Amino acid sequence: MKLTLHEIAKVVGALNDVSEFDDLNITNIEFDSRKIKSGNLFLPLKGMRDGHDFIETAFANGAVATFSEKKVINYPYILVADTLKAFQTLAQYYLRKMAVDVIAVTGSNGKTTTKDMIAAILVTTYKTYKTQGNYNNEIGLPYTVLHMPDETEKIVLEMGQDHLGDIALLSELARPHIAVVTLIGEAHLEFFGSREKIAQGKMQITQGMDEEGVLIAPADKIINAYLPDNQKIIRFGADKDIYLTDLEESRDSLTFRTNFLEGPIRLPVTGKYNATNAMIASYVGQLLKIAEDQIASALSQLKLTGNRTQWKKATNGADILSDVYNANPTAMRLILETFSTIASNEGGRKIAVLADMKELGENSVQMHTELITSLSPDDLDTVIFYGSDIADLAQLASQMFPIGKVYYFKKTLDQDQFADLVECIKGLLKPQDQILFKGSNSMNLSEVVDLLEEA
Template sequence: MKKTIEQVAKWLDVKTNLKGIEITGVSINTRTLKAGDLFVPFRGEKVNGHLYVRHAIEAGAAAALWQRDEPSPPDDLPILIVDDCQKALQEMARAYRDELAVTVIGITGSNGKTSTKDLVASVLKPYFKVQKTQGNFNNELGLPLTILSLEEDTKFAVLEMGMSGFGQIQFLSELARPDYAVITNIGEAHMQDLGSREGIAQAKFEITAGLETHGKLFYDGDEPLLKPFVENFPQAVSFGFDDNNELTVTDIRATENGSTFMVSGIIDATFTIPVLGQHQVKNTLSAILIALEAGLTEEDIRKSLKDAALTDMRMQMIPAKDGATFINDAYNAAPSSMKAALNFIRETTMKEDKWVVLGDMLELGDQEREYHEAIEKSINSEINGVCLYGPRMEWLYTKLQDSFEGKLIWSKDDYQPIIDFLGKSISAKSVILVKGSRGMALENIIEPFTED
């Protein structure tokens, strides 16, 4: 973004006497602020960003916003007075989006949002200028910041959209106005806020609220809960494992380099991605559909998918010092993604000695015990050992005690017993799946086996 302070003031419909100041970015954090940024202060429960406005200017910010009801605005600093700093940030993003000639791809879903974002960006990046959501900047603050970070000549913006309640995805969609929207799946995350999987489906479908009239929705056609919403939505295109989808996938094979699979329907072809897991192959289908919309050929898509790069902790293969292989899928977890990861480890032929390290699944509401106990159905004799971490995993531990005597451990809040147990149990013949919600930080169990 490169705008004058007068242009920003016009976006916000505020008066200013400031002139000759160029704004080249927006920041809400003085620690990551860059010279030329407009600093936007927020009042939180513990920190009031207005206390850092002077420091931000001294650190190189070109100007700052100041909320009208905040006392003592400095008259010696370049500031714009606004009624509400959060709404001002969102309004700036809305105005900037209106000026850009960019194709916006919005992605939501219970699981796989970040992986799908990475796959879509990877397939387009060799041929176009692409920017994508960084980290977890996918909410009512992060999405506006992402839009305001777009360079004016960006061709595709791949924007992740997260939520915890009704109306949030609608707001983000109407702000970003996607040309293409993706719903990866409907899981159980945020059940405590949305009440049911039907409620989650309704909330995810809100991504169509801002979809451009010429736009298309690509959705998980294997999910029956989405069917009532897409029946009267002519721009919807389905993908998945079921033969009835408009793009379907078969013959998925795990290799040392990732996954090879065949697709049929809208396009008939074979592709390879450097990622493991059927659920990641399914995520790739929407990337293929968007690549076709962008005018890429089958060979273009094949080349770029072969080198696709995913954010860490998504079915990430990590070699251990002793020759074992960890599969780090510990960025997040819900019952559906847990089941998918366990299906992979059972079916893989990578190595013969198969272990799982599982952490609590969070935000499941009143049914959390039921969901944790149900994991037992995805663990059988093909898995040689099980390590469980977190207070909720005690429910699963109780279920498995008779089946994995001597090859089962549970720790409520200490990684070390699991690290010691694995250290005595695994070898170069072992592959270890690590899966849990982000709050469980299971990467701490992997680190001792990979450090020099």
């Protein structure tokens, strides 16, 4: 990190006179005292515990200074009214100082995958950094910025939201030159109340953009009221500015063409929605003058963040399609469509394990039961349900599927049948089978996948 203590103090408007301390070179900033290394600046945040309680530990681990909201004895410190706001201000300044181009990505589905795809394309031509893991909120985004390598030219930042205004804050901080909205779905509907409010929140990604910025957004009419007047806008979808053609899907790959690239694109992942994500990433690459052969090559070797439409193998040889990082009705329908169209293994069955989708609000049960239209005994041999809000869907499915082909396991405050779920799957699964896992991360289906791989 190319920052000094005095420079940081000036940027954040320190409330104390830091000239009494040496103008130290700051190697990095950490808010976890256990991760502190020599030369770091400590950032005490207030959460379940007050980070100020760990200032002594941070210095013992090698910190040379700390932010603080109160006076610190015996150590160099930068006094501020709010450590988080100071952190965000510093990240905003650092992006400008390092003259890094920002590509921002948000959406109810596909934002992490699209971020990964964009970064994979950009790294062929530029020094590129991207959001690591799920560091996409008011703490994670500035953390990402302040941890990018010194030589970074392009940074791809994922932006998440739990409440209205979250994306606006992140956009103002990052000032993106290119902004991408992948899809408006039902994620976090519990906090927003409607898709319209979700759309409003996602479209605030444009709030920090300059007039020369480019917005890439879906053709969904729900966002029309929130489109900016002062940016170039590229809409994607059938007969729009950019669109897919000649899409072919197999068990573990996709091939497609676009209306703006000459040749075909091949992806080593499945799911038609991933073709859309790759098309968006390809267009970003074209905007940034990356050669078409470089775009195609990067996507053909793509490696996605784990548990997102990922094929794995059970120890008995069965094929596992793991998509358990998160879930909402749109994502559930899309993965069921993909799984249903994939050819079965010879002599094998298709089994779907579906768990609760969280944060859907007061209509959660209804939104679960509406998924019955995506379930058919013509496409699936067996369906296994796990959760509480999904119980009514399980009941409907039991009336549609043959006897013995639908299983339901509870997860309530009083009873959790997780162990029974695992034993049921282990008993059912045969080497020739294909099994899909889909549910919200908190339902712990990833643990079932791990157990099948290790069993």
